[in-house]
Amino acid sequence: MRTGSEPSEARSALRMRFGLAAWGLVWALAGTVIFAEIGHLGWAIACGVVAAIAAVDLIVVVHRMHQGPHWQPGRDVPPYRPLGRR
Template identity: 60%
Template sequence: MRTGSEPTTARSALRARFWLSLWGLVWAVFGTVVFVLVGRPGWAAACAALWLVISVDFTMIVRHRRQGPHYQPGRDVPPYWPPEKRRR
């Protein structure tokens, strides 16, 4: 249901972000190790930088998931209703 108030009431799909971040983390680690072994320091540094970014994102996702249904709503949490429009 589109209400027009999505920027203020949007909620992230943390479960999907968790698995995608985990998948990216595995590939970043794999890429870093492979590029170090084949002697490509530039690509290894790029993968290592990506590994760092993904690790920070993964940490934030886990933190938000542990905070409970306010950040990761389940089926028992109703959707937010759009804010009432003010009349002047």
């Protein structure tokens, strides 16, 4: 059921975003090292840029997670404001 207040109460899947950013960071760092060792400088730089973006994303996600339940409601908070009696 839609209440019309979705934009102000929208939630972000921060745990999933954290996991995906961490996974991307690991693979991008591995790619940077591997491509640098085999001599493909362009690919190493590209992987390094992706690793930097993933690292910044991780920092943002951790910061938002530390802001607490006011900014990221927990599982016990309903996704929508309960409708009042009419």
